[in-house]
Amino acid sequence: MNPSSNNHTIEPRDLGNASANVSRVNSPQRKVLSESKSQRVFHTPVMADPSTTTLISQVGHKIPEMFRLKQGSYADLPSAKISELMKSTSLDNAPTQSLLSVVNGILEESVEKRNGEIPQRVACLLRKVVQEIERRISTQAEHLRTQNNLFKAREEKYHSRIKVLEALASRTRDESENERIKTEEKKAGELKHTEKTKREEEKENDLKQFENIKKEEKKIHDKEVIRYIKEYIKELEDKNMEISTLKQELESMRKTYEVQCSQLEAKVEEEKKADKKNVIGYVKELEDKKMEISTVKQDLETMKKTYEVQYSQLKAKAEEEKLAYDKKLEDKKIEISTLKQELETEKKTYEVQCSQLETKVEDAKGELKQKSQEYEHLLEKLRNKVIENEAIFESKYHKWTMKENQIRKSMNFQFSYLQNLKLSWESIKQDVMKKQNIYSEECNRLGVNLKPLVDAAENYQIVLAENRKLFNEIQELKGNIRVYCRLRPFLPGQKEKQSIVEHIGENDLVVANPAKTGKDALKTFKFNKVFGPTSTQGEVYSDVQAFIRSVLDGFNVCIFAYGQTGSGKTYTMSGPNNATPESVGVNYRALNDLFSISTIPDATMLPVKSTSDVIKLMDIGLKNRAKGSTAMNERSSRSHSVVSIHVRGVDQKSGSSLHGNLHLVDLAGSERVDRSEVTGDRLKEAQHINKSLSALGDVIFALSQKSSHVPYRNSKLTQLLQSSLGGQAKTLMLVQINSDIKSFSESLSTLKFAERVSGVELGAAKSTKEGRDVRELMEQVASLKDTILVKDEEIEKLQLLKDLKNVYPGANSERIEAASE
Numbered sequence: 001m002n003p004s005s006n007n008h009t010i011e012p013r014d015l016g017n018a019s020a021n022v023s024r025v026n027s028p029q030r031k032v033l034s035e036s037k038s039q040r041v042f043h044t045p046v047m048a049d050p051s052t053t054t055l056i057s058q059v060g061h062k063i064p065e066m067f068r069l070k071q072g073s074y075a076d077l078p079s080a081k082i083s084e085l086m087k088s089t090s091l092d093n094a095p096t097q098s099l100l101s102v103v104n105g106i107l108e109e110s111v112e113k114r115n116g117e118i119p120q121r122v123a124c125l126l127r128k129v130v131q132e133i134e135r136r137i138s139t140q141a142e143h144l145r146t147q148n149n150l151f152k153a154r155e156e157k158y159h160s161r162i163k164v165l166e167a168l169a170s171r172t173r174d175e176s177e178n179e180r181i182k183t184e185e186k187k188a189g190e191l192k193h194t195e196k197t198k199r200e201e202e203k204e205n206d207l208k209q210f211e212n213i214k215k216e217e218k219k220i221h222d223k224e225v226i227r228y229i230k231e232y233i234k235e236l237e238d239k240n241m242e243i244s245t246l247k248q249e250l251e252s253m254r255k256t257y258e259v260q261c262s263q264l265e266a267k268v269e270e271e272k273k274a275d276k277k278n279v280i281g282y283v284k285e286l287e288d289k290k291m292e293i294s295t296v297k298q299d300l301e302t303m304k305k306t307y308e309v310q311y312s313q314l315k316a317k318a319e320e321e322k323l324a325y326d327k328k329l330e331d332k333k334i335e336i337s338t339l340k341q342e343l344e345t346e347k348k349t350y351e352v353q354c355s356q357l358e359t360k361v362e363d364a365k366g367e368l369k370q371k372s373q374e375y376e377h378l379l380e381k382l383r384n385k386v387i388e389n390e391a392i393f394e395s396k397y398h399k400w401t402m403k404e405n406q407i408r409k410s411m412n413f414q415f416s417y418l419q420n421l422k423l424s425w426e427s428i429k430q431d432v433m434k435k436q437n438i439y440s441e442e443c444n445r446l447g448v449n450l451k452p453l454v455d456a457a458e459n460y461q462i463v464l465a466e467n468r469k470l471f472n473e474i475q476e477l478k479g480n481i482r483v484y485c486r487l488r489p490f491l492p493g494q495k496e497k498q499s500i501v502e503h504i505g506e507n508d509l510v511v512a513n514p515a516k517t518g519k520d521a522l523k524t525f526k527f528n529k530v531f532g533p534t535s536t537q538g539e540v541y542s543d544v545q546a547f548i549r550s551v552l553d554g555f556n557v558c559i560f561a562y563g564q565t566g567s568g569k570t571y572t573m574s575g576p577n578n579a580t581p582e583s584v585g586v587n588y589r590a591l592n593d594l595f596s597i598s599t600i601p602d603a604t605m606l607p608v609k610s611t612s613d614v615i616k617l618m619d620i621g622l623k624n625r626a627k628g629s630t631a632m633n634e635r636s637s638r639s640h641s642v643v644s645i646h647v648r649g650v651d652q653k654s655g656s657s658l659h660g661n662l663h664l665v666d667l668a669g670s671e672r673v674d675r676s677e678v679t680g681d682r683l684k685e686a687q688h689i690n691k692s693l694s695a696l697g698d699v700i701f702a703l704s705q706k707s708s709h710v711p712y713r714n715s716k717l718t719q720l721l722q723s724s725l726g727g728q729a730k731t732l733m734l735v736q737i738n739s740d741i742k743s744f745s746e747s748l749s750t751l752k753f754a755e756r757v758s759g760v761e762l763g764a765a766k767s768t769k770e771g772r773d774v775r776e777l778m779e780q781v782a783s784l785k786d787t788i789l790v791k792d793e794e795i796e797k798l799q800l801l802k803d804l805k806n807v808y809p810g811a812n813s814e815r816i817e818a819a820s821e
């Protein structure tokens with residue numbers, strides 16, 4: 001960059017005298033003044049001291065006319081002249097020396113003529129001039145910085161060139177091992193080294209100089225900036241000179257390298273010639289290889305031809321396909337054109353529709369407008385009504401306030417009345433309290449009198465319970481069949497809910513005949529226990545439980561449910577369908593009890609180990625059990641169900657053995673076939689059921705009459721129950737009653753039958769429990785019986801032999817024996 005190209009740079013010839021003033025402008029004013037005095041020889045105002053005129057004239061030719069003060073002082077200048085001087089164009093065009101002389105002039109004038117005072121407009125001029133000088137200095141500083149950067153960039157450029165040269169030198173080293181070259185390389189290295197050290201030195205010098213320049217710059221900054229710039233420029237020129245010298249040196253180095261390269265090339269040529277001989281041998285080998293390659297080439301040629309044939313075939317095929325594709329394309333184009341036509345028609349239709357819609361929209365707009373008018377009219381009406389209503393409300397409000405006043409008045413009146421009432425109530429209260437005291441005294445007296453009566457009643461209850469217990473014990477001793485009666489509740493879907501039962505006691509039941517009236521209609525039945533319709537399965541079982549327990553004491557127990565069809569026998573014995581633990585019947589509870597009471601789980605005839613095992617067996621039995629829907633019961637059992645559990649065990653402490661049977665019997669229901677409306681197979685079933693039940697009735701009748709013959713063998717049922725009914729067993733009959741009025745006749749006959757059953761005396765139940773001695777004796781008896789049996793057989797045989805001998809006296813005894821066997 002050429003410094004003189006900038007408008008604001010100071011030419012070297014201007015700078016010599018102006019540099020000191022620039023620094024003074026930047027310094028505090030007082031310093032400026034003192035220094036300006038010491039150097040007055042340069043800057044005394046032109047007009048004040050004629051001795052300086054020569055000097056001014058020396059430099060004056062460079063100051064534009066307008067900044068030259070011909071006569072008078074700056075303070076005397078007219079304001080128009082000052083404002084003209086302050087114009088940016090005038091200041092820009094003025095050389096720095098002129099500006100500095102203006103500054104000096106003003107300052108000298110103010111010190112010498114005006115005792116340090118500067119008029120306002122002159123001060124403005126001074127400020128402007130100083131600002132301009134400052135701006136120029138900062139531009140110069142910027143310029144210096146740019147120069148510096150330029151110098152650095154050049155330095156880097158030289159560094160990179162040196163690196164390139166180094167690379168060249170190293171490459172040369174690698175290519176030749178010749179010592180001559182080595183020497184040369186050394187030389188080159190030395191040269192490079194010298195050049196490098198020279199460069200480094202120069203660099204160091206440059207840096208030092210640069211630092212010096214910086215220092216000087218600092219000093220000059222205080223003294224003479226212009227001189228520094230001059231020196232700097234000179235230095236720059238020197239650097240340029242140095243650079244050109246370096247260039248020349250580099251040029252000479254390049255030439256040297258070129259010479260070295262040509263020498264190297266010559267050497268390589270020589271080596272090539274030496275190698276040529278070897279090459280001939282290689283050429284021969286190459287010839288052979290070429291032959292091989294030509295053979296391979298021929299093969300390849302043949303392959304190429306084959307491929308070309310294939311290619312031509314494929315091409316022909318591709319062309320055929322292309323033709324077909326073109327045809328398809330043509331078709332598609334036709335299709336597209338058809339579609340376009342269709343689209344066009346659609347578009348037209350759509351446009352027509354659009355226009356129709358627009359017309360409709362217009363119509364709708366009209367309607368909307370009309371309706372909005374109507375609504376506005378309505379709104380107006382409503383507003384009027386609101387006003388009317390407001391008026392009505394106002395009048396009503398007035399009336400209500402009047403009424404409120406009236407009510408208030410009456411309330412006040414009633415309040416006073418209430419006060420009076422309260423007073424009278426207080427007096428009444430007092431009277432009542434007195435009376436209450438009297439009554440409590442009388443009650444106390446009565447309580448004292450009543451106590452003996454209460455005690456007597458309590459005693460009566462105890463006596464009653466004892467009586468019941470005694471009655472039961474007597475019955476037990478008699479061995480009566482126990483009879484529990486259970487009443488089935490009305491079922492949810494049942495329409496008629498009129499009951500024949502008048503009274504349900506703990507042990508008695510009163511039934512009313514709907515055909516009769518008065519006392520004749522009522523009939524009382526007594527049983528060991530009566531369970532009402534609300535009784536639960538648990539309650540029923542709690543009274544059955546004792547029987548189950550006695551099975552394990554060696555008693556035979558039979559529990560059988562009897563009753564008309566649909567009266568709840570299966571419900572009591574097994575429970576409802578999908579029974580829960582709360583609703584399961586006697587069977588399941590009894591089994592649970594047996595297995596929880598027993599210490600010998602496998603002491604059964606059947607391999608059952610738990611309730612669930614037996615239940616599984618029972619389920620099999622239930623599945624086998626015939627069931628059917630009748631008019632009387634949806635899930636009527638069409639057969640008797642008998643669950644027999646045989647318990648055998650040995651008491652390990654006492655050694656006694658026992659065996660007990662438990663029969664859990666759910667009889668099929670007795671039914672009147674006219675009511676159950678059964679026909680066909682069902683009718684046959686009903687007849688069989690009724691037959692077996694009547695056989696049971698006959699047995700019961702014979703037992704109650706203490707007849708010498710009891711017809712057990714008339715049915716399988718009575719045969720099965722023989723040991724429970726006739727033997728010394730514990731028997732419980734659960735009588736099921738359906739209290740429905742329609743079932744009166746059936747219920748009555750059931751109750752009568754049950755009454756008869758309860759009168760049957762079986763004799764005191766006997767346990768089969770036997771002591772150890774008895775058991776051993778029994779076992780001895782059994783073994784003796786077995787021995788007797790064997791002996792009897794032998795006697796029989798001997799007898800037979802004897803008879804045969806008598807018949808055939810000459811026969812051989814061995815042959816007779818064989819014949820008899």
Ligand SMILES: Nc1ncnc2c1ncn2[C@@H]1O[C@H](COP(=O)(O)OP(=O)(O)OP(=O)(O)O)[C@@H](O)[C@H]1O
Pocket residue numbers: 487488489491533563564565566567568569570571572576577633635636637638667668669670736
């Ligand atoms: N105590 C009871 N509580 C609620 N429902 C009962 C009760 N007893 C019986 N039932 C219901 O009455 C209906 C008839 O009962 P169940 O089948 O036990 O009679 P059943 O005497 O065994 O009849 P069948 O002799 O025809 O077999 C069933 O739906 C049963 O669930």
